[in-house]
Amino acid sequence: xxxxxxxxxxxxxxxxxxxxxxxxxxxxxxxxxxxxxxxxxxxxxxxxxxxxxxxxxxxxxxxxxxxxxxxxxxxxxxxxxxxxxxxxxxxxxxxxxxxxxxxxxxxxxxxxxxxxxxxxxxxxxxxxxxxxxxxxxxxxxxxxxxxxxxxxxxxxxxxxxxxxxxxxxxxxxxxxxxxxxxxxxxxxxxxxxxxxxxxxxxxxxxxxxxxxxxxxxxxxxxxxxxxxxxxxxxxxxxxxxxxxxxxxxxxxxxxxxxxxxxxxxxxxxxxxxxx
Numbered sequence: 001x002x003x004x005x006x007x008x009x010x011x012x013x014x015x016x017x018x019x020x021x022x023x024x025x026x027x028x029x030x031x032x033x034x035x036x037x038x039x040x041x042x043x044x045x046x047x048x049x050x051x052x053x054x055x056x057x058x059x060x061x062x063x064x065x066x067x068x069x070x071x072x073x074x075x076x077x078x079x080x081x082x083x084x085x086x087x088x089x090x091x092x093x094x095x096x097x098x099x100x101x102x103x104x105x106x107x108x109x110x111x112x113x114x115x116x117x118x119x120x121x122x123x124x125x126x127x128x129x130x131x132x133x134x135x136x137x138x139x140x141x142x143x144x145x146x147x148x149x150x151x152x153x154x155x156x157x158x159x160x161x162x163x164x165x166x167x168x169x170x171x172x173x174x175x176x177x178x179x180x181x182x183x184x185x186x187x188x189x190x191x192x193x194x195x196x197x198x199x200x201x202x203x204x205x206x207x208x209x210x211x212x213x214x215x216x217x218x219x220x221x222x223x224x225x226x227x228x229x230x231x232x233x234x235x236x237x238x239x240x241x242x243x244x245x246x247x248x249x250x251x252x253x254x255x256x257x258x259x260x261x262x263x264x265x266x267x268x269x270x271x272x273x274x275x
Contacts, residue, residue: 031094079100117187
């Protein structure tokens with residue numbers, strides 16, 4: 001790892017030069033950013049970053065799956081903070097779909113004075129291996145992109161902005177079609193009922209898992225070792241219940257409310273409001 005402006009990054013893919021170049025990225029008003037905290041998903045669930053990228057790709061294609069089936073997802077939504085991804089992002093046809101794990105303080109400065117759409121996925125902290133380790137008393141090593149809490153706190157400060165959209169992994173699982181409709185409204189994309197059906201069908205776990213352009217089966221071995229298991233596994237959420245005791249779960253709820261207090265919004269683990 002190396003530290004850049006107080007945030008740790010793995011040397012395998014990232015460099016200070018690339019991170020500074022990302023910060024100076026020339027943002028266009030029709031850019032769409034898919035922003036997530038890395039590796040915070042349930043071990044049994046499809047990666048939230050990949051799922052959102054698939055949904056956004058299909059929305060931009062009006063539900064036509066041909067783009068998703070012919071172009072790897074890391075080219076459809078290149079990673080802003082890597083030098084290779086930054087080069088691809090600059091050459092992507094508009095409207096550009098761009099992925100990022102960056103915390104808000106390292107994000108392109110031009111984005112905050114533009115009309116570009118920023119759609120973070122979160123919060124799913126109960127599933128975060130980092131959070132689980134801390135609750136279970138296991139020392140948490142240095143993790144890429146720093147603390148999950150710091151990442152979420154930074155981005156949720158933008159709640160209420162017209163070009164900022166936040167949705168949780170749980171919301172996608174509970175009502176995928178409704179979530180897609182909300183995303184379309186946010187992006188100003190008017191899709192027919194048939195196109196909406198196609199987005200939902202082609203972004204299902206089964207469709208993604210069977211798509212070599214989405215399941216990372218073609219990723220370089222040095223980036224992802226699929227001999228250890230498939231990138232997309234069971235397509236469920238809630239596996240944290242098999243790792244956290246009820247007492248640890250309650251402690252985590254309290255911790256989340258303390259760390260995220262005052263930011264507005266609701267969280268998937270919140271109890272329903274009283275009548």
